[in-house]
Amino acid sequence: MAPRVTLQTIADHLGVSRMTVSNAFSKPDQLSAVLRERILAAARELGYVGPDPAARALAKGTTGAVGVLLTSSLRFAFTDLVATGFLGAIAEELGPTGLAITLLTSSDCGDVIPARDVAMDGALVYSCDPTSAAVEYLFRRRLPLVYVDQDPVDGISSVNVDDRSGARAAARHLVDLGHREIGLLMSGLHGPHGIVTPEDVAIDGHASKQRLLGWLDALDAAGVRPLIARQTGITLEQAKAGARLLLDRPDRPTAILCFSDAVAYGVLQVAADLGIRVPEELSVAGFDDNPLAVQVRPALTTVRQDVEAKGRAAAAALTAAIAAARTGEPATPQRVLLPTELVVRDSTAPPPA
Structure with a gap:
C-alpha cells in the first residue's frame, strides 16, 4: 500500500512550510498565484485531494x-x-x-x-x-x-x-359557476378518515389547515355545507380511494376541491372509471399548479404557488x-x-x- 500523502509530504517535496501548503487550500489570498499553483500542481502529482473534511470542519467550527x-x-x-x-x-x-x-x-x-x-x-x-x-x-x-x-x-x-387566500379563490370560483353540492378531498395521517364533518375533520399541518379555512370562508359565505372526505396519505391509490368516497354514491357532489394537484389527478382517474365526464358532470380544482396540472386532460384548474x-x-x-x-x-x-x-x-x- 502506498504511503499516505499529507500536507507535510507536499511541504517536504517543495521545500516549504506545512502552513504554506495549508494556506494554498484554506487561505489562498495569503499566497502569490504562482506559489499556490506550484503547491496545487505538486498535490495533484502526489495524489493529494485536499485537507480532511472532518478535520477542516472541526478547525473552522462549521460543517458546510x-x-x-x-x-x-x-x-x-x-x-x-x-x-x-x-x-x-x-x-x-x-x-x-x-x-x-x-x-x-x-x-x-x-x-x-x-x-x-x-x-x-x-x-x-x-x-x-x-x-x-x-x-x-x-x-x-x-x-x-x-x-x-x-x-x-x-x-x-x-x-x-398564502394558502388560505388561494383556497378561498378556488372555492369562490366554483360557487360563482353555480355549484352548491361541493366536495372537499383532504389527506392526513392522524385522526378520522373517510367522510367527516367540518367540525370533526382533523388537520395535519399548516397548509391543510389554511386551505380548509380558505375553502370554508367562501363556502360558508355562500351557505354551502361541503361533503368532506379525508384519505390516509398522499399516494395516487390513496387519492383514488378518497375520490371514490365522494363519487361512488347517489348524492355525489358536482364539484370537488382537492388539497393538491396530485390528489386531483386521482379524482380525474376515478371519475373516468365511473363514467363521469369532467367538466360536464363534475368540476375538479387542485392546488399547487405543479407540472401535472397541464399534462392531464382536461387541464386542471388549480391554485398556483411559486x-x-x-x-x-x-x-x-x-x-x-x-x-x-x-x-x-x-x-x-x-x-x-x-x-x-x-x-x-x-x-x-x-x-x-
Missing part, C-alpha cells in the same frame, strides 16, 4: 452542510413534484455559498436519529409535525432554523404561501440565520408570505342542469 427535515419518508423528496421543485430551488440558491444539502427524515432510524446525530450548520423544517421528536432535537441543538409550510413560531424565520420563490426565500433566510449565529449577533426573524393565484383551465364548468 444544512439539513432539510422532511416527513417520515424521504421518498417524498424524489416523487412529489412540489417537493422536488422546492428542493431544486434551494440547491440552486445555496450553490454559490458552498453549502451542501442533507435530507433528514423525521422518523428514528434505529440507533441513529438524523436530527440529533447528523452534523449541520442549520436546518429547514419543511411541512413537518411541529411536535415531533426530530423538531425538538433541532431546537435543543440550538441550530439556526427556518420553518417552511409550518405555523410561524416566535424567534424563528418562516416562509409560507415553489421556486419559496425555495429561494427559504435558503436565503437560512443563510442569513447561519451568518448571524456565526457572528453572535441577534438575528431578526423573517416572515415571508408568498402570494397565490387562481389559474382557471378546462376542468371546471357550471354544474349540469
Whole structure:
C-alpha cells in the first residue's frame, strides 16, 4: 500500500512550510498565484485531494452542510413534484455559498436519529409535525432554523404561501359557476378518515389547515355545507380511494376541491372509471399548479404557488440565520408570505342542469 500523502509530504517535496501548503487550500489570498499553483500542481502529482473534511470542519467550527427535515419518508423528496421543485430551488440558491444539502427524515432510524446525530450548520423544517421528536432535537441543538409550510413560531424565520387566500379563490370560483353540492378531498395521517364533518375533520399541518379555512370562508359565505372526505396519505391509490368516497354514491357532489394537484389527478382517474365526464358532470380544482396540472386532460384548474420563490426565500433566510449565529449577533426573524393565484383551465364548468 502506498504511503499516505499529507500536507507535510507536499511541504517536504517543495521545500516549504506545512502552513504554506495549508494556506494554498484554506487561505489562498495569503499566497502569490504562482506559489499556490506550484503547491496545487505538486498535490495533484502526489495524489493529494485536499485537507480532511472532518478535520477542516472541526478547525473552522462549521460543517458546510444544512439539513432539510422532511416527513417520515424521504421518498417524498424524489416523487412529489412540489417537493422536488422546492428542493431544486434551494440547491440552486445555496450553490454559490458552498453549502451542501442533507435530507433528514423525521422518523428514528434505529440507533441513529438524523436530527440529533447528523452534523449541520442549520436546518429547514419543511411541512413537518411541529411536535415531533426530530423538531425538538433541532431546537435543543440550538441550530439556526427556518420553518417552511409550518405555523410561524416566535424567534424563528418562516416562509409560507398564502394558502388560505388561494383556497378561498378556488372555492369562490366554483360557487360563482353555480355549484352548491361541493366536495372537499383532504389527506392526513392522524385522526378520522373517510367522510367527516367540518367540525370533526382533523388537520395535519399548516397548509391543510389554511386551505380548509380558505375553502370554508367562501363556502360558508355562500351557505354551502361541503361533503368532506379525508384519505390516509398522499399516494395516487390513496387519492383514488378518497375520490371514490365522494363519487361512488347517489348524492355525489358536482364539484370537488382537492388539497393538491396530485390528489386531483386521482379524482380525474376515478371519475373516468365511473363514467363521469369532467367538466360536464363534475368540476375538479387542485392546488399547487405543479407540472401535472397541464399534462392531464382536461387541464386542471388549480391554485398556483411559486415553489421556486419559496425555495429561494427559504435558503436565503437560512443563510442569513447561519451568518448571524456565526457572528453572535441577534438575528431578526423573517416572515415571508408568498402570494397565490387562481389559474382557471378546462376542468371546471357550471354544474349540469
